[in-house]
Amino acid sequence: MNNSDYSARRLERTRTTMSEQGIDALYVRGTSSIAWMTAFDDVFDDERAHAVLVGPDAAALHTDSRYALACRTAAAGGPVDVEDDRVSHAKWAARRLKAAGASGVVGIEDDLPLREFRALEAAFADEGIAPRVVETADFVPRLRAVKDAMEIERMRATQAITDAAFAHITAFIRPGMTEREVQVELEDFMYRHGSVGLAFSSIVATGPDAAMAHAIPGPARLEAGQCVVMDFGARSQGYCSDMTRTVFIGEPGARLRDAYAAVREANETVEALLAPGVTGAFAHNRAEEVLAAHGFAGKMGHALGHGVGIDIHESPVLAPRNKEPLVPGNVVTVEPGVYFDGEFGMRLEDFGVITETGYDVFTRSTHDMVIL
Numbered sequence: 001m002n003n004s005d006y007s008a009r010r011l012e013r014t015r016t017t018m019s020e021q022g023i024d025a026l027y028v029r030g031t032s033s034i035a036w037m038t039a040f041d042d043v044f045d046d047e048r049a050h051a052v053l054v055g056p057d058a059a060a061l062h063t064d065s066r067y068a069l070a071c072r073t074a075a076a077g078g079p080v081d082v083e084d085d086r087v088s089h090a091k092w093a094a095r096r097l098k099a100a101g102a103s104g105v106v107g108i109e110d111d112l113p114l115r116e117f118r119a120l121e122a123a124f125a126d127e128g129i130a131p132r133v134v135e136t137a138d139f140v141p142r143l144r145a146v147k148d149a150m151e152i153e154r155m156r157a158t159q160a161i162t163d164a165a166f167a168h169i170t171a172f173i174r175p176g177m178t179e180r181e182v183q184v185e186l187e188d189f190m191y192r193h194g195s196v197g198l199a200f201s202s203i204v205a206t207g208p209d210a211a212m213a214h215a216i217p218g219p220a221r222l223e224a225g226q227c228v229v230m231d232f233g234a235r236s237q238g239y240c241s242d243m244t245r246t247v248f249i250g251e252p253g254a255r256l257r258d259a260y261a262a263v264r265e266a267n268e269t270v271e272a273l274l275a276p277g278v279t280g281a282f283a284h285n286r287a288e289e290v291l292a293a294h295g296f297a298g299k300m301g302h303a304l305g306h307g308v309g310i311d312i313h314e315s316p317v318l319a320p321r322n323k324e325p326l327v328p329g330n331v332v333t334v335e336p337g338v339y340f341d342g343e344f345g346m347r348l349e350d351f352g353v354i355t356e357t358g359y360d361v362f363t364r365s366t367h368d369m370v371i372l
Helices: 003-020 031-038 068-075 089-099 114-127 139-144 149-172 179-192 207-211 254-273 280-293
Strands: 025-028 051-054 059-062 080-083 105-109 132-136 203-206 227-232 234-236 243-248 305-307 314-318 331-334 337-340 344-347 350-354 359-361
Touching: 003 031, 003 051, 003 139, 025 031, 031 051, 031 059, 031 139, 051 089, 059 089, 068 080, 089 114, 105 139, 139 314, 149 179, 149 227, 149 234, 149 243, 149 331, 149 350, 179 203, 179 227, 203 207, 207 227, 207 337, 207 344, 227 344, 243 254, 243 344, 254 280, 254 331, 254 337, 254 344, 254 350, 254 359, 280 305, 280 314, 280 331, 314 331
Parallel strands: 025 105, 059 080, 105 132
Antiparallel strands: 025 051, 051 059, 203 227, 227 243, 305 314, 305 331, 331 350, 337 344, 350 359
């Protein structure tokens, strides 16, 4: 299938859910959700410069002159109309709804800024229409949580860049290098080997810094007897990858070995049980049980995993709060870790897709202890 076919299918799923929720038109402003609905490639950046209005029979994107040509090129032959009227998104949506004779229910996402909501209300009043506006909770993100074949293929390819970066960086690292030096080399490699961006700013943390799950790389130097946590991901073809590996500078002591064995077992235990019907809460709690059995109860502190896609953090999550069953097409990370303030931390993370029968891991880098 081409991109237009994927867009048509995604819009069909959107309309089905709209019908189930009694929504006649859906107004979307989130760029990632718009990228998903349209399946446009090489169009969107970090600018919040677009709006999409989905009705029962048509879907349209409103943008401005900076993006209009790229959007029209990407939309050619597809199900999304592109318009660049020199008015606000709210005014454009109100005029389009009025032209369609809209007097029904308009859905908005609950992350729409209050200022934009007020602008939408004012635009409706100016156009003399009074649709009933209803707030939806994660309407499009829930649809995005079930990936299609194109998305899975792209994330596999993006992870291949990330795996290659890990192989490179383990050959590059030497004692005495700083966290920042390793980060720069890691990210430079991904850029030079197909990444068009980063999924997020890479984490490289050693010694006590590694006890901070989201440490910012700095001047700390890699020293013998320490472990180094590297959490990083490429971004290509519009999709992210995500992995974490912990490597060791010189032979690790017994405590580091025990901690790594616990983290590895927690990772592999959960990956073996993930399947449709398993809840995010169950997966998280099982990892906690494994860590506790090794003497590391309460040392993880964060959720076991999260969804990945156009954004680095998406639904669903593997966390105690998620009581909903996983379904085929969910792409999630599995990243148990243990952290000791002022001493060390470590984490082991893969990501992959829930299939009809289990969990297909995209990550290909070894789980074996890597000693440099």
